[in-house]
Amino acid sequence: MSWFTALRDTARAGLTVDRSLTNPRRALRGAVAAALVVFPALFLYGPAQATSAAMGAFIAGTATFQRSFRPRASLALAAAAGLGLSTFLGYVAVGIPGAFPVVLALWAFGAGLAWAIGPTAGVVAANTLAVMMVVVQLPVSVPTAVEHGLLCSVGGAVQALVVTVWPIDSWRAQRDALADIYAGLGDYARRLRHDPVAQVDPEPFIVGRQAARLTARQARRRPPELRGLRTIAERIRPALAALADPRVGAAEEGAERDRAREVLAAAADVLDALARAIRSGDPVRLPRDTPGLALARPGSGEDLLRGAARRSARRLSGLLGRAADRLDRQDRTTVQSRTAPTATATGLRRPPLVKVAPAALATVGRQLHRHSAIFHHAVRMAVVVTSAYLASRLLRIEHGYWAPMTSAMVMRPDFAQTFSRGVARVAGTAAGVLLSTAVVQLFDPGDWVLAVLAVCCMGLAYLTMRTGYAVMTVAISSYVVFLLGLQPGDPVRLAVDRVSMTLLGGFVALAAYALFPTWQTARLPERLAEWLASAGRYAAAVFGAYGDPAGGRAEREVRPALLDVREARSEMLAALDRAEVEPVRHSEQVPELSRKQFDKARSAVGMLDRSTVLLEAHLPGEDAPPVPGAGAFGEELRDATALAAAAVLLGQDVDFTLLREAHRTWDHQLAALPPDDRIDVVRAGARLVMQALTELERAVRTRPQPAHPEPVPLGA
Template sequence: MTWLRALKETARSGLTVERKRLEPLIALRGAAGLALIIGVSLTLFGPAVAASSAFGAYQAAIATFQRSWRPRPELALASGTSLALSTFLGYLTGTHTLLFLALLSLWTFLAGLSWAAGPTVGIIASSNVAIMLVTVTLPTSLAAAAGHAAMMVVGGCVQAALVVLFPIRRWGAHRDALADALAAEADYARRLRHDPVAPFDPEPLMAARDAARITPRQARTRPAELHGARGLAERIRPVLASLADPAVGVPPEGRERDRVREILAAAGAVLDAAARAVRHGEPVKIPPAALATLRTPDTGAILTGPAYRAATRLGALLRDVLETAGTPTPQPTSTPTPTSPSTPTPHTHSDTQAIPLLRPTLPALVPGTLRAMRAELRHESPVARHAIRVTAVAAAGYLLGHWLPLGHGYWAPMASVMVMRPDFSQTYSRAVARFGGTLVGVALATGLLQLADPGTGLSAALAVLCAGLMYLLMRTGQVAAQACVAAYVVFLLGMGGQQWTQTVPERVVLTLLGGVLAMIAYAVYPAWETPRLRTRLADWLIADGRYAAAVVDHYAHPAGKSCPDVREALLAARDARVAWQDAVARAKNEPVRHRGLSRAAAADAEETLAQLGRVAMLMEAHLPDRDATPVPAAARLADALRASTEQGAKAVRERRVPRWDAVRTALREWDGEGVPDRVVRKGAGLLLETLEELSDALDTTPPPMLVDGTETKRRPPEPGP
C-alpha cells in the first residue's frame, strides 16, 4: 500500500460518519462517568489527581466499547485496575531511566504477546502501556503515586457501576449477533430461489456462536429467546442448501422446482420475522402467506425422496425457531397430514435446546491467556514478531524522546504503541490516521485555548466533551477518533496548568517520529502474511477434508442427526476459512508479492474449497438415522479423504499440484459394490470433482502451445507423496 493510497482510504473511512453505528446513549454514559470522576477528584484532590483518575475512567469506558461478549462491568474493572498497577510500577522506576526503560520494554512485550488472547485483550493492554507513559509523570511522591493509582481504580469502578445502574440495551450485542445469523439465513433462502448453489458466508453464524458463550453469571439472566435459536439456525442452513441444490434435490425447472422456490421464500419470511423479534425483544409476527405455504398439504404430492425429506425437516426446524423466539406457531385447525412439510418429524423439546457454552470468568481466563501467550513464543509467530517489534520501537522512541530537547518525550513511544498491530495494513493505516487526526485535534484544541484561555473547570468540561465525542465516533473512523483523543489530552493536561506551548509542538513532532519508527520497524523486521498464504490454504484444505470425511464416515456408521465429531470438524473448517480470508485481506495491502500463488489462483482455490465444504454440508443434511443400512464403502472413502487431503495440503505448501488417486480408487470400489442411496453417492462424486478443480486452480503449468504447427502437451503434475 502506498502512502497516497493509505491517505485516501484513511480519509474516506475516517471522515465518514456512519449513523447506524452511533450509540449516543452509551457515549453519554461513558462521558457522564468521566465527568463524575473528574468533578469529585478536582474538588477533593486537585488537578493532578483529577487527570490521573480521568485517564483511568477514560480507559475503562473505552474497554466497555470493545467487541467482547463479556459483561461490560468486568472489562471496566479490569482496565482500570491494570492501568493503576502499570502507573504505580512505572512511577517506582521513573526516576531511573534504564530501570524504567526495562519496565517499559517488559510491559510492552507482554502487551504485544497479549494479542494471542484476542483483540480485546490486546487493545486494552496496549492502551495501558501508552497511557502509563503519560500518567507516570503526574505524581510527585510515592504516596501520591499510590493515590493516583487508587483513583484510577475508582475511575474503573465508577464506569462499571454506571453500566450496572444504567444498562443500555442489555444483551443488545448478543441479540444483534443472533438476529444477524437468522437474517443471514433468510437472505440465503431467498438467494437460493434464483441460484440453487448460491454461496453462504458463515461469519454471522460464527459470531452468534461466539456470543452464545457466556459466563456463569450471565447464564442466570440470559433472556429465554436467546436460548437454542442459534443451534436451530445452524441446522437450517444445510437443509436449505439440500432442498435447493439440483444435485441432491429436484430438477432445475418444473413443478417441483416451483414448489421449492415457494418454500424457500416462505422460509426467508419466517426467518426474517424471527430475526426482528429477537433483535427487538418483541413477539414474532409471522406473515400469513408464508405460514400458509408451509402448512399446505400439497407438498407431499409434489416433492418426493430427498427433497420431500428436506422440506419436512425444514418445516420442523422453522417451527422450533418460532417457538424459541417466543411465539408458538399457530396450530392448524385440522389434524396435520403426513404430507405436510409443517408436520415435524418426532422430536423432543430437548432437541432444540442448545447446550450452554460457558465462558470462563476473568480470574479463570488468566491461565488460558498465559498459555496462549506462551504458545506464541516462537520466531515464526506473527504475534511474537509483533511483540518484539513494538518493544524495540517503544524503547527506541522513549530514548529518542528523552534525548531530544523537546520535552514530553513520551509522545513518541505512546504513538508507536497505540498504532502498531500484529499485521502491516492496520498499522500503516492507523499511523496515517493517528497523525492526521492528531494534527486536527491539536489545532482545534490549541485555537480554542488561545482564544478562550479557559481555567481548570472549563478545561475539564472541554476534556469531557472531547471524550464524549470520541466515544460516539470511535467506531466510524480513526481520523475522527484520534482528533478527539488529541484534543482530550491537550485539555486534560491544560486542566493541570500546562500551557499548550508545552505540549502541542513536541507532540506533533514526536507523534510523527513514533509513526516513522513503526514504519521502519516493519521494513526491518516484517511479518508479512503474503508468504504464508499457501500455508493458510493448506490448513483450510485439511480442515475441509476432515469435515467431509467425518460426514461420509457416518454413512458407514449411522449415528442419527446428533454427531459431535461432525460438528467439531465443521467449526474447525469455518475457523480455517476465516483465517484464510483474513490472511488474503491483509496480504492485499502488503507491499510484497507471492510468486508461488497468483491472485487468480488464490481466488479459484478459495472458490473450490468453499464448494468442498458446501458439498460436505449437503451430505450432512441427509445423514442416516441410527437404524439405517450402513454403507461399508463410505468408511474407505472417509479414510481416503483424510489421507489425501493431508497429502494434498503438503503438496500445496511445497508448491506442487495435489493428486487424488486414493479418493478416485475408493469411489471405483464403491461403485462395484452398489449404492443404496443416490444422495450419498452423488455427494461423494461431487467431492472428487471439487478436489480435482482445486488441482486445476493450483496448476500453474503453461497451457498447451503450438510449436512448429504441433500442439505440445501439458506436463502432468508431479505426484503427491
C-alpha cells in the same frame, strides 16, 4: 498493488467519516462514570491525582465499548487492573535511571502479544501502554506511586460499578449476533434461487457462537427468546443448500425447480421476520402468504418435489416452524424464573476472567516463535515505542512522550490497519491538539472548567467511536490536553511539541512496518492448507456418521468439525482481504503457488466444503441402518486431505490416486445394493467430494501429469 495505490487507499480509509454514532445513553453513562472519579479526585487530592483517575476511568470505559460478549463490568475491571499495574510500574521505573526504557520495552512487547488473545485484549493493552507514558510525566515521588496506581484502578472500578447499576442494552450484542445469523440465512435463501451452489457467509455463525458463550450470571439472566434459536439456524443452513443444489436436491430445470424457488423465497421471508423479531424483541410477525412453505409440507396437495428434495423442503419447513413457535411461546411467557433449569442446564459456558487467565497465557505462549505474525508485531511494537521514546528524549523535547504514545496507538498486526490508523491518528491528533490548545490559550479556564471540558471530550470520544478513528482521535487528544492543562506550562509551546511528536511517532510506526513487514500474502498458502485439512476432517466426520448412525457421531464429531472448518474458512477470507490491500506482488511472496492457482484451489476447497454440507443435510437418524463402507472411506478421506494440506504448504504436487481408487471400490459396492434414496444421496455426495478434490489436484499441479479419469457417475 503499488505502494502509491496502497497508501492512497489506506489513507482514504483512515480519514473516512461515518455518520453513525454510538448509543448516546451509553456515551453519557461513560462520561458520568468519569465525572464521578475526576471531580472528587480533583477536590480531595489535586490535579495530578485527578489526571491518573481520569485516565483509568476513560480507558476502562473504552473497554466496555469493544466488540465483546463478556459482561461490560468485567471488561472494565480487567482494564482497571491493567491500568493500575502499568501506572504503578511506570512511576517506580521513571525514578530509577535507565529503568523506564526497559520497562517500556517489556510492556510494549506484552501489549503486542495480547493480540493473540483477541482484538479487545490488544486494544486495551495498547491503551495501558499509552497511559503509562502520559501519567509518569506528572510530578510525583516514588512513595506515592501506589496511590496513583490505585487511583487509576479506582477509575476503572467506578466504570464497572456504573455499568452494573445503570444497564443499557445489556443483551444488544447477543441479539444482533443471533439476528445477523437469521438475516444472513434469508439472504442466502434468496441467492440460492438464482445460484444453486452459492456459498454462505460463515462470519455470522462464528460470531453467533461466541455470543452464545455465557457466564453463569449471564445464563441466569438471558432473555428466553435467545435460547435454542442458534441451534435451529445451524440446521436450516444445510437444509437450504440441499434443497437448492440440483445434484442432490431439486432438478436443475422444470416444475420441480420452480417449486424449489417458491419454497426458498418463502423461507427467506420467514427468516427475515424471525431476524426482525430477535433484533427488536417484539413478537414475531410471519408473512401472511407463504405458499411455498405450505406446499413443502406433507398432505398439502400436489407436491412437485420428490426424493431428497422433498425431504429437504419438509425439514426446512419444520425447522422454520420450530423457530417461529419458540419465539411465539416465549412471547406468551410473562414470568421467567432466573433459576429455571433451561437457563443453566443448556448452552455454552463462558468461564470468568480469572479462570481464563491460564488459557490466555498458554495462547500467548504458543506465539513465541519466529514464524508467528503476532510475535513479529510484538517485537516491532517494543522496538518502535522504545525507539520513539529515546528519540524524543535525545531531542530534549519536554512533551516528547506523544511520539511513543502515537506509535503505540497506531500499530496493528496488519498493514492496512496500521497505515490507515496512522494517517487518522496524525490528522485527528493535530486537529484536536490545536483546537483544545486554542481554547486554553484564548479563555484561560480554571482547573474545574478544564475538568468539565475533559469529561465532555471523553463523552464525545465515546459517542464517535463508530464515526471514524480520526474524529474520535480529535476528542481523545482534546481530553488529554485539558487534563494536562491542569499542570503549569506554556500552551502554545505545548501544542507545537505535541503536534511535532505526533508526526514523529506516526512516521516511526509506519516506517517500521514498511521496513520490517509481516505480509499476509505470504501466509495465504498456510491459511489455505488449514482450511483444506479442516474440510477433510469435516467430510470424514459426516461419512463416519453415515457409517455408524447409532454411535452419536453427528453430535460428537460432526459438530466440532463443522465449527473448525467454518473458522478456518473465515480466517482464510480475512487473510485474503488483508492481502488484497498490501503493496506486494503475490508472485514475489508465494513463488510456489501463483495467484491463479490459489484462486482455483480456493474454489475447489469451497466445493469440498459445500459438498459436505449437502451430505450433512441428510444425516440419518440413530435408528437408521448404517451405510456400508462409509466410515472406512471417511478415514481414507481424512488422511488424504491431511497429506494434501501438507503438500500445499510445501509447494508440492497433490496426489489423490489412492483415495480415488478407494472411492471406485466403495462406489461399486454401493451400486450393488438394493435401490435406496439414502444410498443415492451418499453416492452423489461422495462423487461431488471426489470432483472437488480432482479440481484441487489440477489447481496446485506444478508440472504436467497424465490426466486422471473422472469420478464414476452416480448410475454406474
